[in-house]
Amino acid sequence: MPAPRLIVGLGNPGAEYEDNRHNLGFWFVDALARDLKISLAPQGKFHGHVGRCGDLWLLKPSTYMNRSGQAVVALAHFYKILPDEIxxxxxxxxxxxxxxxLKQGGGNGGHNGLKDIQAHLSVPDFWRLRVGIGHPGDRNEVVNYVLKAPRKEEQALIDATLTRCLNAWPKLADGDYAAAQRALHVKAGTPAATP
Structure with missing residues (x-):
């Protein structure tokens, strides 16, 4: 598998959305940028906050969730990044x-950010790191739910998962998705297998 060249965290721009469940992708990219010592800066032509380290790009779209594809395709086309490198x-x-x-391709599960990225790339072949936030139990409550902060105990679980994702980064960076999947897909409370 090719190593990823573009890491996209999904979220909505603006201070009022910072702690929302829907901004979880932004949280991960911010943490990865800190770990890799990459600074993110607004870049108008890519419609988002962008950082670079060698061949690796980090992107937080500033287009709002339902237009995320606009930012992804602008950067991917400019640097000739293929869908399976995203x-x-x-x-x-x-x-x-x-x-x-962690999976490649598939549907969008009604997620507006994924839906727009698929529409702009014309293929669903990009990789997704899906981090759970749970479901409110009623479809009519979904919008309200994703645009609120997680409860304290949920936030602790999400933070622990994001840490696991960061720990799996070296495997992802090498394009070793199978090893990353093994590290990530252990059940909560189960120690990860050591190589």
Missing amino acids: LVIHDELDLPPGGVK
């Missing part, structure tokens, strides 16, 4: 807080 980190209603799943 990793998108996003909140996932279908996984409990603390759950995580």
Whole structure:
């Protein structure tokens, strides 16, 4: 597998959205940027906050969630980054807080950010790092739910999962998605297998 060249964290711009469940992708990219000592700066032509380290790009779209594809495709086309070299980190209603799943392609599960990225790339072949936020139990409550901060105990589970994702980064950076999946897909409370 090719190593990822573009890491996209999904979220909404603006201080009022910072702690929302829907901004989980932004949280990860900010943490990864800190770890890799990459500074993110606004870049108008890429519609987002962008940072670079060698061949690796980090992107936080500033287009609002439902137009995320505009930012992704602008940067990917400019630097000739292929869909299977893109990793998108996003909140996932279908996984409990603390759950995580790394996969390539597939549907969008009604996630507006993924939907727009698929539409702009014309293929679903990019990688997704799906981090669970749980479901409110009622579809009519979803918008309200994702635009609120997690409860304290949920935040602790999400933070622990994001740390696991950061720990799996060296495997992801090498394009070793199978090893990253093994490290990430252990059940909560189970120690990860050591290589």
